[in-house]
Amino acid sequence: MRRPQGYLFSAVEAGIRYKGRPDLGLIFSQTPAFWAGVFTRNDFKAAPVLLGLKRRGEVSRVRAILVNSGCANACTGPEGLQDAETLLRDLAGLLRISPEEILPASTGVIGLRLPVPRIRKVLPDLVAGLSPDHAPLVARAMMTTDTFPKMVSRELEIRGRRFTLLGLAKGAGMIAPQMATMLAFILTDALIPPAELAPALREATEGSFNRITVDGDTSTNDTVYLLANGQAGELPSEAWSTFREALSEVARELALLIVRDGEGASKLVKVVVREARSAEEAELLARAVAHSPLVKTAFFGEDPNWGRLLAALGKLGLGLSLEKISIFINGIPLVERGRGMPEEKVRKEMHRAEFTVEVRLGLGQASSEVFTCDLTYDYIKINAAYRT
Numbered sequence: 001m002r003r004p005q006g007y008l009f010s011a012v013e014a015g016i017r018y019k020g021r022p023d024l025g026l027i028f029s030q031t032p033a034f035w036a037g038v039f040t041r042n043d044f045k046a047a048p049v050l051l052g053l054k055r056r057g058e059v060s061r062v063r064a065i066l067v068n069s070g071c072a073n074a075c076t077g078p079e080g081l082q083d084a085e086t087l088l089r090d091l092a093g094l095l096r097i098s099p100e101e102i103l104p105a106s107t108g109v110i111g112l113r114l115p116v117p118r119i120r121k122v123l124p125d126l127v128a129g130l131s132p133d134h135a136p137l138v139a140r141a142m143m144t145t146d147t148f149p150k151m152v153s154r155e156l157e158i159r160g161r162r163f164t165l166l167g168l169a170k171g172a173g174m175i176a177p178q179m180a181t182m183l184a185f186i187l188t189d190a191l192i193p194p195a196e197l198a199p200a201l202r203e204a205t206e207g208s209f210n211r212i213t214v215d216g217d218t219s220t221n222d223t224v225y226l227l228a229n230g231q232a233g234e235l236p237s238e239a240w241s242t243f244r245e246a247l248s249e250v251a252r253e254l255a256l257l258i259v260r261d262g263e264g265a266s267k268l269v270k271v272v273v274r275e276a277r278s279a280e281e282a283e284l285l286a287r288a289v290a291h292s293p294l295v296k297t298a299f300f301g302e303d304p305n306w307g308r309l310l311a312a313l314g315k316l317g318l319g320l321s322l323e324k325i326s327i328f329i330n331g332i333p334l335v336e337r338g339r340g341m342p343e344e345k346v347r348k349e350m351h352r353a354e355f356t357v358e359v360r361l362g363l364g365q366a367s368s369e370v371f372t373c374d375l376t377y378d379y380i381k382i383n384a385a386y387r388t
Contacts, residue, residue, distance in 0.1 A: 001153045003135055004164040004189035006030045006231030010129035011137035012122045016115055017070025017108060024119060025067045025141035026126050027185060028095065032061035033229035035103070036197040038205045040222035046074030047084045048104035049221060055100060060194055063101040065185055065225055066091055068119070069144050069170070070108040074220035083114045090120055094127045105183050105223050107144055107170060135166065142170035142183055145382055150257040154246045156190075158239045163190040163232050167250040171258040182209065184224045184254055190243060191230030200244045201226045208251035212259045212371045213290045224251075259371045264378025267299055270356040274367040281318060282361075282368035288312045289357065289370075296375035302350040304343045306335045313359065324362030330355050 007029055011022035037056050039049050055062070066088065073080045084104050092099040106114070139149035150169040155162055171182030192200075205224055226247070235243055260268050271290045276282035289295055292312040298305040309327055314320060322338035330349040333341045349355050 001135075001151060001166070002155060002164050003132060003153070003166050004187050004229075004231070006189055006229045007135075007166075007187050007227075008130035008132055009134035009138045010126050010131065011134060011141035012126045012129060014068070014115070014119045014122045016068055016118065022137055022141035023069045024122065024126060025138035026091075026130065027065040027067075027135075027138060027187065027227075028130055029063050029187075029227060029229045031229050031231060032063060032101070033227040034060060034192065034194045034197055035062045035228070036194070036201040036226045037103070038201055038209075038224045040220060042220050042222070044075055044220050046072050046106060046110075046221040047076060047080040048073060048106045049223060050081065051084055051088075051104050052223060052225075055103060059100050061101070062103055062227065063097045064091070064095060065103045065105060065227075067105040067138070067142055067183065067185075068108070068114070069106075069142055071106060071112050071114050072108045072110045072221050073106045073112075073114050074110045076111070076113050080113055083116050086116055087114070087119055087123070091123055091127070094123055103225055105185075105221070105225070107142065107183055107221050110220060135168065139168045139170075142168065144170065145263050146170050146261055148261060150254055150261070152250050152253045152257070154250050156239070156242060156246055158236060158242065161233055163188065163235060163243070165246055165250050167254045169254040169258060171261070182222050182258055184209065184251070186224070186226045186247065186250055188226075188228045188243075188247075189230070189232035190228055191232075191234040192228045192240070192243065196240055197226055197228060200240075200247055203244060204248040204251040207248055208255040209258075211369065212255045213287065256371060259373050262373035262379075263382045264376040264380075265373035266353070266376055267374040268354045269299055269372050269374070270354075270369055271372060272356060272358045272367065272369045273361065274358065275361045275363055276366040276368070277361075277364040279366045279368055282366050283370070284316060285313055285318070285359065285361070286368050286370040288316055289359070290372035293375055296372065299350070300374035300376045302347060304329065304334055304346040304350060306340050309357070309359070310335070310338075320361060321363070326360045326362070328356075328358040328360075331358070
C-alpha cells in the first residue's frame with residue numbers, strides 16, 4: 001500500500017489496557033501540514049476532542065497525531081485535560097516541536113484517566129521507532145474491539161505528478177455517527193489550502209462516516225483528522241474536485257470497513273430509501289430501518305420479516321402511505337404496494353454476507369442511503385464483557 005511522502009509512523013505497547021500489542025501510536029509529518037478536523041456531536045466530549053476543537057480555532061498547521069486505545073479519557077474532568085496536555089508537552093519536547101502542533105485522539109473505556117506515568121515512560125521509544133513503513137502498526141494500535149486494522153490508499157496523477165492519500169481508521173461498536181467509537185486519520189502529500197481542506201473533509205464525512213451505524217450509539221471520542229503536508233507539491237486548483245472525489249472514496253471505504261467489522265457482525269447491509277418527499281425524510285427513514293434492533297436481528301436470522309421493516313418506517317409518524325410502499329432485497333420484491341410477496345427467493349439473498357434493502361415510498365424523487373450490519377449473539381457477549 002503506497003504511503004504519502006513526508007510522514008513517519010510508530011507504535012508501542014504502553015500497557016494502557018491491552019497486553020501483548022501496541023496501544024499507543026504516533027503519526028509525524030516531517031514538515032508542517034495544513035489540517036482539518038471533524039468531531040463528535042456528543043454533549044460529553046472527551047478531553048482529546050476538546051483539545052482538538054481548541055486547536056482547530058487556533059492552529060493552521062500541525063506536525064503530529066498522538067493516538068491511544070484502551071482509555072477514552074472521557075468524562076475525566078479537568079484532570080483528564082491535564083493528563084492529555086502533560087503527554088503532549090512531553091512528546092513535543094522529544095519531537096522538538098510545539099505541543100499545539102500535536103493533535104490528540106483516544107479511544108476505549110469511558111471514565112478512566114490515562115495512565116500517564118506508563119505512557120510517559122514509552123514516549124522515547126515511540127519517537128525512536130518512527131519510520132515510513134510503520135503505518136500498519138499505528139492502525140493496529142488504534143484498535144479496541146476491532147478484529148482487523150483498517151487502511152485505505154489512493155493515488156492521483158496530475159500534470160505528471162503523483163499525489164497520494166492514506167487513510168487509517170478504527171471502529172467496531174458505538175457506531176452511529178453524527179459525526180460518527182470511531183477514529184479516522186487521512187493523510188496526503190498534496191499542498192491544499194486550508195479553505196479547501198475543511199469543506200472537503202465535511203463533504204467526505206457526510207457521505208461516509210455519517211452514513212454508517214452498528215448499534216445506534218455516538219461516542220464521546222469520534223474524530224476525523226485530515227492532514228496535507230505538501231511534500232508532493234501544490235495541487236492545481238483545477239484538480240481540487242478530483243482530490244475531493246478521491247478523499248470521499250477513501251472515507252467511504254474506511255467507513256464500510258468499520259461496518260464490516262461491527263462488533264459480532266456477520267453481514268453488511270445497505271439500506272436505500274427512494275421516492276421520498278425530501279432528502280431529509282429519506283435519510284430519517286433509512287436510519288430508522290438501519291438502527292432498529294428488531295430489523296438487525298432479522299438480518300442475522302436471515303429472516304425476510306417485512307413487518308419489522310414496515311414498523312421501523314412507520315414509527316416516525318411521517319404520514320407515509322402503506323399502499324404506496326414497496327420493499328426489495330437485492331432487487332427482488334418483498335413488499336409491493338403494502339402487501340407481502342413470496343419470500344423464498346428473498347430469503348436466499350439474505351444468506352449472502354452483503355445485500356441491499358431498497359424501500360420505495362412512492363411520494364417523491366428524493367433518496368438517501370445508510371450502511372448497517374446485523375445484530376448477533378457475539379455483539380451481546382463482546383459488550384457484556386467489555387470492562388471485565
